[in-house]
Each structure stands twice: as C-alpha cells, then as structure tokens.
Amino acid sequence: MKKLNSNQKRLLRILIGAVVYAFGILYKANDNIVSLVIFLIAFIIIGGNIVLKAIKNIFHGQVFDENFLMSIATIGAFSIGDYAEGAAVMLFYQVGELFQSYAVDSSRKSIASLMDIRPDYANVQRGETLEKVDPDEVKIGDVIVVKAGEKIPLDAEVIDGSSMVDTSALTGESVPREIAPGDNLLSGCVNLNGLITARVTKEFGESTVSKILDLVENASSKKSNSENFITKFARYYTPAVVILAALLAIIPPLAVPGAVFSDWLYRALVFLVISCPCALVISIPLSFFxxxxxxxxxxxxxxxxxxxxxxxxxxxxxxxxxxxxxKGVFKVQEIVPNDISKEELLEMTAYAESYSNHPISLSLKQAYGKEIDNARITNVDEISGHGVVANIDGKAVAAGNAKLMRKLDISFQEPDDVAGTVVHVAIGNIYRGYIVIADEVKEDSPEAIRDLKTAGIKQTVMLTGDAKRIGEKVAAQLGLDKVYTELLPADKVQKMEELFAGKSPKGKLAFVGDGINDAPVLARADIGIAMGGLGSDAAIEAADVVIMTDEPSKIATAMKVSRKTLRIVKQNIALALTVKAIVLILGAIGVATMWAAVFADVGVAVLAILNAIRVLNGKGFR
Incomplete structure (x- = not known):
C-alpha cells in the first residue's frame, strides 16, 4: 500500500475530524460530558498535532508563535464550555494550513536529477588501446577519443579529426558547431559525426559540465526566502494578546472592588478566542492560492x-x-543570388544538401518545398566542417561555409552585418550567391517587451550564447535595453550577478529561459520563468514560474495576476485587523459575547475567503 504524504495525512485528519464535529453538532447531546467528549475527539483529531508542536516549540524557546496562540485560544474555548467553537476554530485553521502546504509543495524539486549532461565514461588512449574509464580518473594531458554520438567527457583541445558538435546542452543554440584540430571542446556537448582525438585541458572537477552541475545544485541556495507573514505577525501579536488576556484576568479582580475573578477569567478567555487570527491564517494563503x-x-x-x-x-x-x-526553429530568411534566379539558387542548394540531416540542410529542403529527384544527384561528398559538394544535372554544386569556398579556391565576398548562418553556393566553380538561415522571432515577443515596459519594468536584458551580430539584431528588433552575446552558462550567471547590482534592495530580478543550459540562471534569479511547452525538463524544474503556452507576453499577465492578488491580500489584512481590534476592545469591556467572537473568527474569515476567490475570475487585471 502506498504511503500517504504529509498533505494527504493532514487532509485525512481534517475529513475525519469534520465528520466527528458534524456528528457533535447534529447529535445535540443533553449531557454536557458527552458533548465535551465528542468535540474533544474532533479537536484532538484535527488539531492535536498543532498543540504538540506548540509544546515542542516552547521547550525550544519559541513560545509566542501561531501554534501557541491557536492552542491557547482553542483550549480556552473548551475551558469556558464552548466546545464547538474551540473545535471549529482549529478546523478552519487546519484548512488554511492545508491550502498553504499544497502551494508550497508544488515548488521546485531536485534539479540535479534531471541534468542529463554528466558523461558516464571517457575513452582514454593508452598506447595502441582505448580504455573506458570514469571521467574523474582522467588527468590533464591524457589523450581521449570521442566517437560519433558520444558525450564529450572533459574539456579538451582537438589534436586530430573534425566533426559537428551539438552544443545545445551548454548554449541552447540548435545549430551544431564545427570543430577541427586546434579547437577547444567543452564537456557536456555531443559529438554528432566524425571521430575526434583530443588532449584533456582540465580535470573533471574543473570542467564545464562539472561547473554547470554545481551551479544548478547550489544556485538556489542563494535565494532569499521571505519569512511568512503570519509568523512575523504572530511574533508580536501573540505575546501582546496573551499578556493582555492575563492582565485582564488578574488586575481587575485585584483593583476593582466587587470584581469577581471567575467573571474576569471568562472575559479573558473570550478575549483569547476573539484574538485568534483565523481570518488572516486562512485568507492570506487562500488569496495566494x-x-x-x-x-x-x-x-x-x-x-x-x-x-x-x-x-x-x-x-x-x-x-x-x-x-x-x-522560435528555436531555423528557416531560410534571405536568398541573395549572383547572376542566377533566387528559385534556381535555392533549388541547387536544396539538392546538394538533400542527403544531410543537418538542421541547416533540413531548413533548406523545407524552404524548397518540392520533392527531391535523387536521379539528378551524383557524386555527393560531404566535407566535415565545411559543407557539401555534389553533381546536380552534371554540374558541380558546392554549398557550405566560407571555409569551403576557400578550400575550392572560389572567389567570393563575405556579406556584412548578416544575422544568421550563411550558406555560400558555387555552381561550376563560379560563385552564385548565398542563403541566410536564421531563427525567427516569436510573434508576441515585441508585445511582451512593450507590455513589460508599460507595467513599469525598469530594464529588459537578453543573455545569449549566439553570435554578437545575431543577438544585437534581435535585441534591436524587440527594443530590449541591453544584450550580452556569446555567453556560456557560467558567463550568464556572472552577468546576472552584475545585473543584481542594478536593482533596488526590495526589487526583484526575473530570468526567462527554456533550455537545460538556462537551469543555473533560472535557479539563481529571484524569479526563474521557464517556457514550458517546448522547454527542457531541467529548465522547467529549476524555474519558479512556468509559461505553458511558450508565449513571452504571458510574463506581463503573470505580473498583473500577482499585483491583483497582493491588493486582495492587503484588503483582507485590513479587514481582519480592523474587525479584530473592534471586537477585542468590546470583549475586554465585557460587551462582546461568544457570538461576537464567532463573527470575529469565522465571519471575517468567510468574508476574506470570498474576497480571495475574486482573483480566480481574472477580470480587470492591471
């Protein structure tokens, strides 16, 4: 049988206690002892743990907390014979605690368990043989071999071989990077095709993948968790009302002629029952809920x-x-032909790239949009890190990067200020133009930035692992205040630390991301916001807020919901404290009865709850 968690246990106690309580109300026993037993059983089931917690806290020096006040107020109700009220107050309190607990338990779980970038092994070259060892055992200077499809286990420098490397786990960028002898390899990336031999430059504990894991596991500990309002309030409110109640019970019988101790004890206990902060305890978590x-x-x-x-x-x-x-989906953005039509340039390029599953090749074939006739293609030669050369209808077609053009001694000119990946094309050894492949801005991204600025956000910033020209073009297009480019996850965290210095002491910094590489900064930010529809599991787990629709414009909506919620919370606090103050004064002078106490507790709580529910309708967010 599956073990119940703490929330399920609390709910079960509330349900069982509520049934016993309802039986006590309906039974209407003439015998006061029977009534006491029924409501006492309900009270123990519902709030026995609160009383025990109050006793334990007293022994630990934490006397005046909400557990103590709830215990003394409800026990006081029992002592003056109002058993139903004592049990009811504890029931309402536990319901409020349950709502709060459910909200808290939905917070971030373990992040590290979802980080699937830690390599399991490294292939170390020992003479003529390869040994599969734990990355922790590899030393600086050792030679490792990374086969196609394997994770790069440690930071290293390529000494032989060339390949395409998937860096999305680190940078979040979908387009693989080309690596060749002399280039640096970062641990955590995936080798997509060729065989790579590399010399280790950092031990595993200092490698990129190890640092990312450490950042994700420890960054959240830097968050400042604001103390719960009720606990803060009770720190001052509880000792004050307890002292006042004690003075109310003791001083008048000693100072006022003819005053009867039992009468003033009754007033003091009524005072304690009235002072129970039930409306606050329930309505505040309910407002947030x-x-x-x-x-x-x-x-x-x-x-x-x-x-x-x-x-x-x-x-x-x-x-x-x-x-x-x-969008994170790369598409053909621009076709620039040279003495050839755009249609023919795209067709030749799509045919040359037709045998490749590279993201750039796929976007070219998608842009072409017609069926590829393989009979027209012969002698395909894919040159790793450069591009593709093939015969199309008997003509030599070369499609690739600038390195391919130089390798084939084809005269060409690099375009200026292009925000994207450029595919150069030569037909019959004559340069025929280029095609630009780039990511597309989401339709509502401009709206998101406008709404945030309208909402009073002081600064909007973009951090990206992409090239400078691409990042700056997107930032200008969206009207962002700042942009930092060509960043690794550790660099993003460093930039975040710098940005923290630019906010006020009470102000918050939010980070919005979607990839596994964003997990460290999501965890470090005051509020981490993840794009949940297409985002990685690690980003969603590390975040505090998840946008399930992948629309950045929902960030401003979330802030509007937050502000309306806080307005309702403040209204409930003002309502509860005002009514409490009035009824407490009436109770102290003996005017307020237990019915007034019930209203001060239950009535105000119901009004506050009804007010809290308004936030669910979502109308009038501003």
Whole structure:
C-alpha cells in the first residue's frame, strides 16, 4: 500500500475530524460530558498535532508563535464550555494550513536529477588501446577519443579529426558547431559525426559540465526566502494578546472592588478566542492560492505563493534568446543570388544538401518545398566542417561555409552585418550567391517587451550564447535595453550577478529561459520563468514560474495576476485587523459575547475567503 504524504495525512485528519464535529453538532447531546467528549475527539483529531508542536516549540524557546496562540485560544474555548467553537476554530485553521502546504509543495524539486549532461565514461588512449574509464580518473594531458554520438567527457583541445558538435546542452543554440584540430571542446556537448582525438585541458572537477552541475545544485541556495507573514505577525501579536488576556484576568479582580475573578477569567478567555487570527491564517494563503489558480487558467504555473508575491516587485527581466524570444526553429530568411534566379539558387542548394540531416540542410529542403529527384544527384561528398559538394544535372554544386569556398579556391565576398548562418553556393566553380538561415522571432515577443515596459519594468536584458551580430539584431528588433552575446552558462550567471547590482534592495530580478543550459540562471534569479511547452525538463524544474503556452507576453499577465492578488491580500489584512481590534476592545469591556467572537473568527474569515476567490475570475487585471 502506498504511503500517504504529509498533505494527504493532514487532509485525512481534517475529513475525519469534520465528520466527528458534524456528528457533535447534529447529535445535540443533553449531557454536557458527552458533548465535551465528542468535540474533544474532533479537536484532538484535527488539531492535536498543532498543540504538540506548540509544546515542542516552547521547550525550544519559541513560545509566542501561531501554534501557541491557536492552542491557547482553542483550549480556552473548551475551558469556558464552548466546545464547538474551540473545535471549529482549529478546523478552519487546519484548512488554511492545508491550502498553504499544497502551494508550497508544488515548488521546485531536485534539479540535479534531471541534468542529463554528466558523461558516464571517457575513452582514454593508452598506447595502441582505448580504455573506458570514469571521467574523474582522467588527468590533464591524457589523450581521449570521442566517437560519433558520444558525450564529450572533459574539456579538451582537438589534436586530430573534425566533426559537428551539438552544443545545445551548454548554449541552447540548435545549430551544431564545427570543430577541427586546434579547437577547444567543452564537456557536456555531443559529438554528432566524425571521430575526434583530443588532449584533456582540465580535470573533471574543473570542467564545464562539472561547473554547470554545481551551479544548478547550489544556485538556489542563494535565494532569499521571505519569512511568512503570519509568523512575523504572530511574533508580536501573540505575546501582546496573551499578556493582555492575563492582565485582564488578574488586575481587575485585584483593583476593582466587587470584581469577581471567575467573571474576569471568562472575559479573558473570550478575549483569547476573539484574538485568534483565523481570518488572516486562512485568507492570506487562500488569496495566494486563488492567484495561483487564476494564473494557471491562463497557462501560467506558479510554484509557490512567495514567487507570486515576488512577481509584483520585479524591476529587471532578463531573457534567453533561442526558444524564449525566438522560435528555436531555423528557416531560410534571405536568398541573395549572383547572376542566377533566387528559385534556381535555392533549388541547387536544396539538392546538394538533400542527403544531410543537418538542421541547416533540413531548413533548406523545407524552404524548397518540392520533392527531391535523387536521379539528378551524383557524386555527393560531404566535407566535415565545411559543407557539401555534389553533381546536380552534371554540374558541380558546392554549398557550405566560407571555409569551403576557400578550400575550392572560389572567389567570393563575405556579406556584412548578416544575422544568421550563411550558406555560400558555387555552381561550376563560379560563385552564385548565398542563403541566410536564421531563427525567427516569436510573434508576441515585441508585445511582451512593450507590455513589460508599460507595467513599469525598469530594464529588459537578453543573455545569449549566439553570435554578437545575431543577438544585437534581435535585441534591436524587440527594443530590449541591453544584450550580452556569446555567453556560456557560467558567463550568464556572472552577468546576472552584475545585473543584481542594478536593482533596488526590495526589487526583484526575473530570468526567462527554456533550455537545460538556462537551469543555473533560472535557479539563481529571484524569479526563474521557464517556457514550458517546448522547454527542457531541467529548465522547467529549476524555474519558479512556468509559461505553458511558450508565449513571452504571458510574463506581463503573470505580473498583473500577482499585483491583483497582493491588493486582495492587503484588503483582507485590513479587514481582519480592523474587525479584530473592534471586537477585542468590546470583549475586554465585557460587551462582546461568544457570538461576537464567532463573527470575529469565522465571519471575517468567510468574508476574506470570498474576497480571495475574486482573483480566480481574472477580470480587470492591471
């Protein structure tokens, strides 16, 4: 049988206790002892753990907390014979605690378990043989061999072989990078095709993959978790009302002629029952819970009430580029022919690239949009790190990067200020133009930036591992305030630390990303926001807020939900404290009865709960 978690146990206690309590109400026993036993059983089932916690805290020096106040107020109700009230107050309190607990438990779980970038082994060359060893055992200067499809286990320098390397785990960029002898390899990347021999430059503990794992596991510990309002409030409120109640029970019988101790003890206990902060205890977590529910209806998952509250205080929003502000899908953006039509240039290029599964080749074939006639293609030669040479209809067609053109001694001119990957094309050894492949900006990204600035965000920033010209073009297109390019995950965290210095002491910094490489900065930010529809599991797990629709414009919506929620919380606090203050004064002078106490507790709680539910409808966010 599956073991119940803490929330399930609490819910079970509440349900069983509520049934016993309902039986006590309906039974209406004439015998006071029977009534006491029934409500006492309900009270022990519902709130026995609260009383025990209060006792334990007293022994640990934490006397005046909400557990103590709830215990003394409810026990006080029992001592003056109002058993139903004592049990009811504890029931309401536990319901509020349950709602809060559910919100908290949905927060971030273990991040490291989802980080699938740690290499399992390294192929170390020992003489003429290869030994498969743990990456921790490899030393600087050892020669490793990385086969096609394997993860690069340690940072190293290529000494032989060339290949395409998938760096998406580190940079988030979909286009693989070309590597050749002399280039540096970063651990955590994946070798896509060729055989690579490399010399290790860093031990595993200092390698890129090890640093990323360490950043993800430890960055979240730098978050400042704001103390729960109720605990703060109770720190001052609880000792104050307990001292006042004690004075109310003791001083009048000693100072007022004819005063009866039992009467003033009754007033003091009524005072304690009235002072129970039930409305606050329930309505505040419920307001946040309602805000979380209202956000989820709009495809925004908030993992805890503290993050919902922090959204309203955000001053700086930092974005990743690929998959966050852009679609992460590469398409043909521009065709620039030279003495040839655009259609023919694209057709020849698509045919030359037709045998490759490289993302650039796939985007060229998609742009061509017609069926490839393989009979027209002969003598295909894919030159690793350069491009493809093939015969199309008897003509030699070369499609690739600038290195391919130089290798074939073809005269060409590099285009200036191109934001994307350039595919140069030569037909019959004559340069015929180039095609630009680039990522597309999401349709609502400009709207997202505009809405954030309208909402009062002081600064919008983009951090990307992409090339400078590409990052700066996207930033200019969207109207971002700052952009930092060609960054690895550790560099992004460093930039984040610099940006933290630019906000006010109470202001918050939010980071928005979608890839596994974004996990460290998502964890480090005050609020980490992940694109959940297409984002990696690690990013979603590391984030505090998840945008399930992949629309960056929902970030401004989340902030509107947060601000409305906080307005309702403040209204509930003002309502509860005002009513409490009035009824407490009436109770102290003997005017307020237990019915007034019930209203101060239950009535205000119901009003506050009804107010809290308003945030679910989502109307009028501003």
């Amino acid at each position: 309602g805000g979380i529910g209202g956000a989820s209806k709009r495809g925004i998952l908030v993992k805890g009430s503290n993050y919902l509250e922090a959204l309203a205080e955000t001053e700086i929003v930092v974005f990743d580029k690929t998959g966050t502000l852009t």
